[in-house]
Amino acid sequence: MKTYYDFDSLPVTRWRNGGGHTREIVSFPPGEAEFGWRASIATIAVDGPFSRFPGVDRVITLLDGDSVLLRSAQGEQRLQRHQPWAFPGEWAIEAQIDGRCLDFNIMTRRARWQADVAVVQQRVSGMQGVAWVLTGSWHTAQGEALASQQGVWWQDEVLTLTPATPEASLLWVTLNRVPENGPAACSASLDKAGARK
Numbered sequence: 001m002k003t004y005y006d007f008d009s010l011p012v013t014r015w016r017n018g019g020g021h022t023r024e025i026v027s028f029p030p031g032e033a034e035f036g037w038r039a040s041i042a043t044i045a046v047d048g049p050f051s052r053f054p055g056v057d058r059v060i061t062l063l064d065g066d067s068v069l070l071r072s073a074q075g076e077q078r079l080q081r082h083q084p085w086a087f088p089g090e091w092a093i094e095a096q097i098d099g100r101c102l103d104f105n106i107m108t109r110r111a112r113w114q115a116d117v118a119v120v121q122q123r124v125s126g127m128q129g130v131a132w133v134l135t136g137s138w139h140t141a142q143g144e145a146l147a148s149q150q151g152v153w154w155q156d157e158v159l160t161l162t163p164a165t166p167e168a169s170l171l172w173v174t175l176n177r178v179p180e181n182g183p184a185a186c187s188a189s190l191d192k193a194g195a196r197k
Contacts, residue, residue: 002154004146010041020044025130026153037115037175038107039130039153044068047096053089056107059117060085061171063134065101070094079103082134082169084117104132106173116174125160129153129173136168 003026010023025039041063050070061084062068068079072093077085079101087093089107108115119134131138132151139145141160146152151171152159161170 002152002157002159004144004150004152006151007041007149019046019048025151028155034109035107036109037113038105039173040105041132042103042105044095044097044101044103048094050093050095052092053107055110056089057110057115058087058089059106059115059173060087061104061117061119063102063104065097065099065103067098068101068103069096071096082119082171084119084171086117104171106130108175110178112178114176114178116176118172120170120172121163121168123160123162124170124172125158126172126174127158128155128175129159130175131159131161131173132171134169134171136163136165138162138168138170139164 005025007023010025012021012023014021020043022043023041025041027035027038029036044065060079062079062081064081070077070079070087070093072087072091074091077087079085106115106117124131130151130153131146133146133148135148137145137147138161140152141162145164146161161172163170
């Protein structure tokens with residue numbers, strides 16, 4: 001299963017509190033009420049709380065915007081552009097923004113899935129995940145092209161992406177099923193940027 005998408009074609013859902021809106025890339029498995037993993041792009045327009053998701057690990061990556069400060073009982077984290085940051089969905093987080101911001105979100109049901117999120121500039125390959133072109137252009141092994149503001153998600157097949165321009169950079173999400181012997185704990189900390197869980 002492989003699905004291509006671009007920013008303008010994603011369905012938009014307005015937040016109930018009026019503070020922004022979400023463009024959902026995929027909620028997997030499709031059609032099920034409880035996701036195993038979910039990918040989306042959100043626009044935040046005003047300060048306010050994040051929704052809480054017990055049992056879910058989250059990774060947020062600032063795509064565009066001047067400043068995003070996240071506060072919780074655990075401390076503070078200022079998001080930096082194109083630097084993924086992981087945190088448990090149980091945390092009560094308040095976001096303070098300067099203007100408007102656009103962010104990429106990955107959520108994984110902790111008992112079932114784990115995600116690795118990184119910004120890469122070199123050839124990458126994986127069995128399942130999500131990719132989003134930040135700059136430049138990329139191509140698959142079959143010659144299919146992806147430009148800025150475009151992406152692909154895939155499941156249970158090998159996908160390889162190779163940079164096609166010198167300035168190419170890619171948000172690359174690798175998804176893995178949690179072994180049957182139990183979930184791994186989210187190891188994010190508020191003073192550590194990055195998103196390996």
